[in-house]
Amino acid sequence: MPPKQKKKVFESTLQLAAGEAPVAELGKMLGQTGVNLVEVKRAYDTATATRRGDIVPAVVTVFEDRSFELRLKTPPTAFLIRKALGGDGSARPGHDSAGVLSREQVREIAEQKLSDLNTADLDAAMRTIEGTARSMGVRVKD
Template identity: 30%
Template sequence: MSFVRFVKLRCLAGNARPGPALGQALGPLGINMAEFCKQFNERTESVYEKDILLSIRLSAMSDRSFTFDVRSPPTSYLIKRVVGLEKGPAQPNPDAPVAYITPEAVYEIAKIKQQDEMRWHLPLEGIARSVVGTCGTMGVAVREANDA
């Protein structure tokens, strides 16, 4: 059993189903999609709110076995949920933001992101700055709730 490669996926918590999206990623590696979906749904349905988009890093082995790590939702997904956007603007304009987010919400998102295996050692402030940067690229401005 030797390592073949990593695959990055995104699936809804507790709601992974065999289909074209998973088939294109897992099929060439010979991984049983139904088995992956079963394991993923079992692992995520009790831990995460249903239908939250999660990032997955799957390690494929030569004997068609696999392991996977479930990571927190993408930062842009969390920002869109907080501010109520369905999608960001095609051309974000810093002079005319499409939505606003509070610093408290930025830190809540940073706390969620800090739980990831690869970010546990990073300071919360640094992760929050990264979230603010993502907000900027999405056309979302950070300001206090009572600011006009």
């Protein structure tokens, strides 16, 4: 007889600093579920310890027996663009430029984000990244 499936009661995506998840933030999102917040923090911090300084989204699924599952995603596109630029986006996109990304930088970001995007085509992923960069006031040079 196959094992019973656990019943999912709550699922949420959290965007936290890698290796340094604040319990207060976890409490805001997961407090009502009754899951052990310290265990969630410990699991997240252990899984993301090698990526300190990044924002790493995690999908937390809580089951009816108050156990949980943690699935890590890639950092947000805007975070990766800001990291490649070494600064923030423009306060007035379309009017003021925040910087310039090279095609190679866009390709690196697209390769990193490919698993979380809704395409398997690298060129389509690059176009998606370029669109996000444009909306931040960042130009892409050929």
